[in-house]
Amino acid sequence: MSGTFRFIHAADLHIGSFLNINGKPSKEVQALCREAVYNGFESICTTAIWYKVDFILICGDVYDSYLRSVRGNRFFINQCLRLSAINIGVYVIYGNHDASNEKQELFHMPENVHILSSNSVEMLEIYKDGEVIAKIIGKSYRQRSEREKVYENYLLNNDVFNIAMLHTTLKGDNINYIPCTLEELKRVPNIDYWALGHIHKTNILSAAKPVIAFPGIPQGRDMGERGQGGVFYVEVAKKEIVNMEFLPIAKVIYKSIEIIIGEEIEIVNFADLMLEILEKSKEVIYNISEAPNELVCSNEALKDEFKGYIVRLVIKGRTQLQDKISHMKDEDYKQFIEDINAELSLEKYFLWVDSIVFRTTPLMKDFESLKIQNSIFSDLDEVISLYGQEKEDRIKLVKNWGAIWKQQIYTENIDEDKFDFDDELIEDIILQARQLVIEKLAEALEIM
Numbered sequence: 431m432s433g434t435f436r437f438i439h440a441a442d443l444h445i446g447s448f449l450n451i452n453g454k455p456s457k458e459v460q461a462l463c464r465e466a467v468y469n470g471f472e473s474i475c476t477t478a479i480w481y482k483v484d485f486i487l488i489c490g491d492v493y494d495s496y497l498r499s500v501r502g503n504r505f506f507i508n509q510c511l512r513l514s515a516i517n518i519g520v521y522v523i524y525g526n527h528d529a530s531n532e533k534q535e536l537f538h539m540p541e542n543v544h545i546l547s548s549n550s551v552e553m554l555e556i557y558k559d560g561e562v563i564a565k566i567i568g569k570s571y572r573q574r575s576e577r578e579k580v581y582e583n584y585l586l587n588n589d590v591f592n593i594a595m596l597h598t599t600l601k602g603d604n605i606n607y608i609p610c611t612l613e614e615l616k617r618v619p620n621i622d623y624w625a626l627g628h629i630h631k632t633n634i635l636s637a638a639k640p641v642i643a644f645p646g647i648p649q650g651r652d653m654g655e656r657g658q659g660g661v662f663y664v665e666v667a668k669k670e671i672v673n674m675e676f677l678p679i680a681k682v683i684y685k686s687i688e689i690i691i692g693e694e695i696e697i698v699n700f701a702d703l704m705l706e707i708l709e710k711s712k713e714v715i716y717n718i719s720e721a722p723n724e725l726v727c728s729n730e731a732l733k734d735e736f737k738g739y740i741v742r743l744v745i746k747g748r749t750q751l752q753d754k755i756s757h758m759k760d761e762d763y764k765q766f767i768e769d770i771n772a773e774l775s776l777e778k779y780f781l782w783v784d785s786i787v788f789r790t791t792p793l794m795k796d797f798e799s800l801k802i803q804n805s806i807f808s809d810l811d812e813v814i815s816l817y818g819q820e821k822e823d824r825i826k827l828v829k830n831w832g833a834i835w836k837q838q839i840y841t842e843n844i845d846e847d848k849f850d851f852d853d854e855l856i857e858d859i860i861l862q863a864r865q866l867v868i869e870k871l872a873e874a875l876e877i878m
């Protein structure tokens with residue numbers, strides 16, 4: 431059919447970076463962590479060939495650093511050459527991590543690779559069977575930060591399917607990575623598809639015309655980049671999107687697993703705790719084959735390449751072990767994790783426990799009976815309730831914790847000297863503070 435084509439929308443490859451993992455996993459897992467980001471791009475190209483797409487879009491951060499390594503550059507080119515052999519085009523804008531910075535490419539790019547200019551907005555016409563089927567418009571970053579609202583110059587007429595590429599935080603007040611809002615993008619006329627990059631989490635912000643979407647990072651590299659990574663696959667016929675899917679790419683997934691102890695079986699020692707952890711972890715391993723992906727996908731071929739999970743265990747619940755847990759020495763903590771990982775050695779998929787976060791509380795009289803005994807406990811609950819989600823008091827509370835805390839949700843320009851936080855962590859801190867106050871009060875009032 432005339433005007434029918436398909437493409438893949440990817441972003442944030444970060445070639446040159448590796449997966450963070452604690453402890454000493456097997457050599458195979460270590461090698462996997464070193465290679466996973468490279469493998470991710472290779473899988474994207476294999477997928478493109480498998481799905482016979484016409485072109486691939488890469489919306490910024492091809493490389494992890496603008497000092498593109500020889501290896502990274504070579505790898506990118508070699509993969510693009512595979513696509514060139516069957517006429518698949520590659521359209522790239524550079525982002526903050528690989529801003530062009532007037533630096534020369536280390537090698538010549540193959541003819542199928544088109545890197546959009548960093549000097550001015552560039553528009554390319556895409557031909558198929560001698561006809562223009564689409565236009566692609568965009569601009570590469572010149573520096574590590576770009577504050578110009580480039581998308582205001584994304585001006586196209588309405589004759590074919592128009593794709594706009596943009597590397598942005600999609601926040602009106604962010605001056606480093608092109609300030610813009612969803613509404614501003616929607617106001618740009620005649621754009622059918624906004625191919626965004628920069629945010630490492632998959633997010634479809636507008637599902638109808640214009641589609642506005644972040645594919646996220648294809649292969650997460652730390653606990654901040656949890657969940658299945660992948661790309662979008664889009665089919666267009668007669669200027670309309672007729673199919674859009676998320677295709678998983680990541681071979682290794684970072685995951686947080688919550689385990690609540692003490693509900694069914696009483697945990698009296700660390701051996702009990704370990705058994706409980708092993709049981710829950712194995713459930714995760716054996717469920718992988720059923721549903722490793724949260725989003726719709728039909729990428730059966732790649733499912734077989736899935737390798738495993740790097741997990742953070744969050745242990746919650748009431749336990750008589752609380753005293754021992756809170757006085758656990760660093761070396762005992764490390765040994766405990768090592769023992770768990772030894773027990774979980776390679777199944778069909780690996781599961782590596784990277785860290786354990788204890789959010790347990792001691793066994794004690796239930797809170798309702800404490801409230802009856804002393805009204806101070808009701809007062810405590812009232813105070814705590816002031817800090818519910820996104821209230822002014824809560825914002826004040828976090829401010830009071832000091833400048834050492836900094837929300838770094840975009841995993842860009844991470845400030846290593848600051849504690850990163852999210853809503854989940856705030857909840858945890860409040861919960862623990864509440865618990866501590868209850869314990870101390872009960873102790874002081876001698877009602878334990």
Ligand SMILES: [Mn+2]
Pocket residue numbers: 442490491525527628629630
């Ligand atoms: Mn990025």
